[in-house]
Amino acid sequence: MPDYAQLESLALQRAQDYASRPDTVAVAVTGSIARGTVWPGSDIDLWVFHEGPEAFEDGLIKGIYWEADIRPAAWLEGPDPKRWLEPPPLNGRADGVFEAIWGCRVVHDPAGRLGALKQAIDRCVADRAWLHRRAERFLGYGRGCLAALAYADPLHAIVLARCVATEYGITAYWMGQGRLLTSGSRIPEQLEGAPRLQALYRAVFSLTGQAGAEEMLAALRTLPAAIQEHVRSDVEWEVLPVWRHGCYDGGVRYLRQGMPHWFPPEQVRPVLALEPDLEAQKERVLAQAREILDLALP
Secondary structure, three states, X not given: OOOHHHHHHHHHHHHHHHHOOOOEEEEEEEHHHHHOOOOOOOOEEEEEEEOOOOEEEEEEEOOEEEEEEEEEHHHHOOOOHHHHOOXXXXXXXXXXXXXXXXXOEEEEOOOOHHHHHHHHHHHHHHOHHHHHHHHXXXXXXXXXXXHHHOOOOHHHHHHHHHHHHHHHXXXXXXXXOOOOOOOHHHOOHHHOOOHHHHHHHHHHOOOOHHHHHHHHHHHHXXXXXXXXXXXXXXXXXXXXXXXXXXXXXXHHHHHHHHHHHHOOHHXXXXXXXXXXXXXXXXXXXXXXXXXXXXXXXX
């Protein structure tokens, strides 16, 4: 298991590789290494801004997983606290900049634009009143989504209610704690300080610890070969490492929430823990997701 110094050295090495590219504008080490919250399953997270299109790159360095979110330099334009207050759309794609750049370590930033963005984001997160307003907006939006899902097809309602629980409920909980949601592969495990919330979240995703992880692996093997190949790196580089450290529910949640958005839900039914009575499961999941939203803020 790598220690913090080794992880930091490898992260800076990879960051400098990106900084040396002629089209790179700014580079940051993000995630647990930057925030000093490294745990045995930590990997390397980078954000790169360049004069080019959006991209994503990942791989292994000395057996350690790394990933780089690469964004156009235009994303560094002008901090916007009003926009940051607004929740991302359900089933849409959040840009992720606010969460990623919070507490990051700026490695390359000749023009100072990334540094200015980081300072603005860090100030917002440090302002408990501002963060509380943001949490309330997330919760209000999530409640509206759940109300609309009452009329949706059961399968899609279950899939989307699970997203609501994570993206608006659990995110708001951490905002209420004065921070942002991090380490998505350990969400249930990190809720040990809020046992009722943790139990509801596990129920929404039908999480059952190590047995559930073994069932997930078996279910993955029943999927078409093309889907298995598509998720192979996610399983090997992101899920199996957290399972090795006992975060079985976190790894299953990652796949169970992600896969019905990467593929049509009907194609990945075996991994979704669906019950024989889908209508009854829908009603239960919606009710549990609503309770998560109700409990998220003190």
